């Protein structure tokens with residue numbers, strides 16, 4: 138399984154750190170078997186570099202990094218890619234899209250605003266939605282767009298964007314403008330993920346403005362916080378990149394005529410037990426290299442149908458083979474087999490890691506003198522189903 142690094146911002150606020158870690162745990166629960174490591178741009182250890190190094194040490198040199206960032210600012214465009222560049226070495230690290238205005242997040246954010254609004258009718262409520270503000274104009278423009286999405290989602294009279302830093306209008310000015318337009322019931326929404334300085338500033342500045350405007354009512358909404366919607370979007374961002382790591386061009390289908398040709402099978406486990414009989418059927422001279430073998434393979438060796446070299450794989454085993462199957466339970470051994478085959482221009486299946494071999498095994502059946510072979514995109518169960526459906530059509 139390809140590990141995931143969730144790249145957050147980091148904060149001095151212990152509550153914010155706890156919320157981030159709670160979100161990480163929610164993502165872990167949705168991705169059983171996947172290593173999920175938290176890392177931060179600043180303030181909270183571990184750094185993104187350290188998190189990525191941990192993740193890569195546990196994988197075969199691949200990882201996905203998801204930036205836990207609402208907007209596409211400097212952290213997304215520069216800091217996180219910089220950290221990845223420093224940590225990745227020769228590893229294959231995919232960098233996912235930032236969170237953006239995913240509809241689930243818009244709905245969750247609007248939910249926080251609705252909770253603060255309480256009994257006020259949305260069509261008579263003005264929202265001032267605070268974002269961080271950024272030197273990247275596009276990120277500020279995205280915040281303006283988000284404000285419009287929240288307005289239409291919640292049916293608010295108006296949602297005015299505001300910024301805490303760098304960009305205008307700032308929060309007091311946006312509140313002044315809303316007030317000047319007649320707003321007297323105002324919810325301040327926060328487009329922030331977790332507790333931290335930005336949240337504290339928002340509460341302080343909203344409170345200070347309220348004190349100066351006793352004839353207006355102001356309610357402040359909570360930040361998004363760890364929630365199912367956020368966890369689900371992180372998982373989607375991971376899955377998009379993880380599936381790309383598996384992506385290859387469609388296979389070129391050929392029928393191998395293996396009669397009297399040497400085929401090397403490394404590893405004598407259940408996968409080999411399934412595939413070796415097919416190779417034998419095709420007339421191949423099968424050579425099995427494996428310290429141990431399951432009973433069906435041992436029996437084939439015993440009766441002289443295949444040759445079994447009862448030991449660990451060595452590079453020289455590849456000499457003379459037309460086709461190779463790397464099917465041990467040790468990824469390092471399979472990698473060595475695939476590398477040796479690649480060097481000899483010999484096609485090689487890698488049973489544990491489809492994308493790193495040079496051939497795939499289709500789901501097959503023989504029917505009335507022809508063969509049916511179905512090859513998908515690395516989802517063997519789907520291929521098996523299609524094969525079985527085809528056999529039905531063929532009346533078998």
Ligand SMILES: C[C@@]1(CC(=O)O)C2=NC(=C\c3[nH]c(c(CCC(=O)O)c3CC(=O)O)Cc3[nH]c(c(CC(=O)O)c3CCC(=O)O)/C=C3\N/C(=C\2)[C@@H](CCC(=O)O)[C@]3(C)CC(=O)O)/[C@H]1CCC(=O)O
Nearest residue numbers: 486488489490491497498499500512513514515516517520
């Ligand atoms: C069709 C079939 C042909 C055959 O084997 O003869 C076949 N796999 C079958 C069964 C099967 N495969 C797996 C399970 C157990 C797990 C489960 O239950 O989900 C079972 C079921 C079982 O074992 O019962 C897991 C698995 N498979 C691959 C990976 C590695 C990866 O994806 O990276 C992993 C994860 C390993 C791990 O986690 O470590 C990879 C490949 N398997 C392929 C073919 C190639 C794609 C063909 C396509 O997509 O069309 C490809 C890409 C390359 C290759 O190996 O050639 C055969 C049906 C035979 C029949 O007819 O009965």
Ligand SMILES: NC(=O)c1ccc[n+]([C@@H]2O[C@H](COP(=O)([O-])OP(=O)(O)OC[C@H]3O[C@@H](n4cnc5c(N)ncnc54)[C@H](O)[C@@H]3O)[C@@H](O)[C@H]2O)c1
Nearest residue numbers: 404405406407408426427429449450464465466470488489
């Ligand atoms: N592609 C598929 O269809 C598919 C299906 C299930 C599992 N898998 C993957 O394929 C791998 C093999 O699965 P399995 O169920 O056959 O495993 P298994 O545990 O049944 O068998 C592994 C075999 O490899 C042998 N082996 C170990 N080290 C070796 C070495 N250095 N040299 C030679 N042989 C060695 C063992 O003796 C054993 O016979 C698994 O790791 C799994 O990830 C793939």
